[in-house]
Amino acid sequence: MMLDAVETPAVLIDIEVAERNIQDCQDYCDEHDIALRPHIKTHKLPRLAQAQIDAGAIGITCQKIGEAEVMAAAGIKDILLTYNILGPAKLARLRCLHDAIKLSVTADNPTVLRGLSEAFADAEWPLAVLIECDTGGNRCGVQSPQAAVELAEQIGQSMGLRFAGLMTYPKAGGTADVQAFMAGAKALLAEAGYACATISSGGSPDLRQAHLAPVVEEYRVGTYIYNDRSLLARGACNLGDCALHVLATVISTPTPERAIIDAGSKILTTDLFGLDGYGVVIDHPALAVAALNEEHGHIDCSRAPGSLSVGDRIRIVPNHACVVSNMVDHVYLMDGDEVFSVEEVAARGMVV
């Protein structure tokens, strides 16, 4: 099947670019002796998770159990679930996963640890638990190294659990804060008799600064495999490094200054990340994706009036690749202009 036959709107993945991104990141991590644990939220495809592992990743990262279940069923053997898991139904699913693969999870509070311990008390081998630390990202995580020690002590006293180290999702530009918090916590933990098997950080924007926080032994990164306009804006990649494009058709040109495409927020999403507009139109630097309705994209042609006609197809690099993957049941894996696989986005929509 050739590109011309792909119905729009569609998500295209340039596999050569994606594989190059995988290798470049692996090379960087190898050079600095950092274990790479890619986050599959960007692609949600077992095939690309396997490609990441084949290139040298030690395992993958998932955020929801549903994602981990899909990846485990597809043969991925080592998964870190960076999420506080709560409630009997989810804990039972976690236990099933633990019986099948090498699983580790994170936790940042005593309630979650109590639930994990109840569910794993009679497990054949203990569940590895990393303590999530808030190093400035202001999301989840304990607020101080001392609080990490207290949770490590709780893990130490909990049946079925094993303290496995520290994890953080830092703020952008927060590499120095990661080093300070994690080094402090590691030292305090050592004083208390707890060794950190793993100290894990992550984030695509600061990937190439990972070695500047030498306390970090493992790095989790998702968007690097596809890249997107947000990473372009940060200077973390070039346009040619963007593996995911949204293919759209111009359906209306009500005025020379306005073209409407068949890709709206149901494929490009309204994620802005502080940017103006919703994507980069490839080969049309004067055009802007100015606004989105659910099924309509508004292309501002005022800097190049009349440059699009009804029936034209354009390619767009979206602001945020990860959420675009989540909007479609299938992506088209492209080798140049040839579709070599219409790939099911197997972990799409796995929010539970």
Added chain:
Amino acid sequence: MMLDAVETPAVLIDIEVAERNIQDCQDYCDEHDIALRPHIKTHKLPRLAQAQIDAGAIGITCQKIGEAEVMAAAGIKDILLTYNILGPAKLARLRCLHDAIKLSVTADNPTVLRGLSEAFADAEWPLAVLIECDTGGNRCGVQSPQAAVELAEQIGQSMGLRFAGLMTYPKAGGTADVQAFMAGAKALLAEAGYACATISSGGSPDLRQAHLAPVVEEYRVGTYIYNDRSLLARGACNLGDCALHVLATVISTPTPERAIIDAGSKILTTDLFGLDGYGVVIDHPALAVAALNEEHGHIDCSRAPGSLSVGDRIRIVPNHACVVSNMVDHVYLMDGDEVFSVEEVAARGMVV
């Protein structure tokens, strides 16, 4: 199954509220002798489309062929597709639909009309085509009544097509503009010998002003069935009229001022509609859904520190109900606290 057993995050639909919204809207349209043609984009459920028709709607509105195919397969017999359809594959699907149900479409340019005519030239009965008019919404649509006459003439000369009237999706607050444009176009068309079988307008924000554009005979409306925070903000509904809630669990309370829930942009979406934050937290007026990551929602508790604990469940009215329906494979239809159906969102993700 009771609410307590529903795993989070989840989309709950209060069926009593939805049915009341359906009836209220139907009553208004009946009172003003306006034909109601609900847009199924809000719920994407054949069951609720049928409920709308059972209450008196003349048919439904869809935007993408995939949505119409799902609804036709479920037994809906009258569908208006308010979209410019282009390209051989989509036109072949349109032809199949036309053979199965009462189908009408819209068009706003000669290229689309040529494609439709080619695909329908040998059809047993002609395809009904409404001309889309831009009455100030600045999306698709011809720019003047005169341009509508020109397209009607093209339809008149096209094998397989039948001129069926005018359609617009107006800007919010644009009722007077709809009346002016449509009355002008109707008069010009009459002079040219073209009768408008239907003049169709739509939009939830101005639903109750529909009768103030008496030229409009048909009204298309979607969000009214669930309502949402955007309609709350416009004063178009009350909190008790909001049928769709997102159920979420507090997974972390890193500080008394911050709680993190398991519902992020993959369920609430980043649609803002000019609002601050991402939803209304039911029963917690002091809390705000301040920020979203893909799988994390940030609840700002600074006006009620410590008011949430890990494991608490909260219900959120999202900014935009339609896009939330599109994020999940299933919604929970609720009768009070009891789940009476885990309903597949059959038309989810139908962007093609």
